[in-house]
Amino acid sequence: MCKHRHFIIYKPYRFLSQFKSNDSKQQKKHFLGELHDFPEGTMAIGRLDEKSEGLLFLTTNGQTSDFINSQKVEKEYYAQVNGDITPEAIEQLKQGVEIGFNGKKYKTKPCKVFKLGALPELPETTQKIRDDRHGPTSWISVTLNEGKFRQVRKMTSAVGFPTLRLARVRIGDVLIDSMQPGDVIEVSKLLR
Incomplete structure (x- = not known):
């Protein structure tokens, strides 16, 4: 059984909350994969639009994604x-x-x-x-x-x-604190 991995990142302004796209219109865009060598199957939990910045969770676990996307998390x-x-x-x-x-x-x-x-x-x-x-x-x-x-x-x-x-x-209870745009932190779990 593979162990899931979780990341907290500071998504910079002008980055898309997704990984590489085959869409030719998006070839000049910036994607999350440019920030770190994420494992295969990593997905963003929720999104921030291209012109927004800040805290974003990434995971390889779809169940974690479903929980955080639910309305239980502020x-x-x-x-x-x-x-x-x-x-x-x-x-x-x-x-x-x-x-x-x-x-x-x-x-x-x-x-x-x-x-x-x-x-x-x-x-x-x-x-x-x-x-x-x-x-x-x-x-x-x-x-x-x-x-x-x-x-x-x-x-x-x-x-x-x-x-x-x-x-x-x-x-939830995770703050951006002193993170800077482009920072990636791997964590054992995303919320306490």
Whole structure:
């Protein structure tokens, strides 16, 4: 019986949450296999879109993937949004907002949202983000038990504060801590 392997990585901005593709349109994209020599059968648990960064789990065990993808595990994101987000917008996000998903309207589940009192300690990014000369930005924490495609981005846009930078900083009890983009840590298990 083969022993399953598990990894915690900091997915960099502009990387796809998948391994090499045969799609000719994606030949110039960056894939997770560029970060480490992962064993055959390694899969990402959940995804972060190409323009998002942060904590991502990888495993060779499909059952572990199913459990973490279930709604039992919280995922926390830090989002830099365009403008000085209002208490009303934060309350709307907490209660759930209507977003588009698979061509239909979907109301997000209630979640935890608050405005960060200080800039988060995230690594420098290669992403070009406009500066304060073009108006203020603010940072919020969003903690979800679900994960629809581009959900946080769609949620902040729905309340009038589009996301400029997005980083997943926690999955369950695992924090990104001092990891840097491209870091890969092999672990014996993913959640306690």
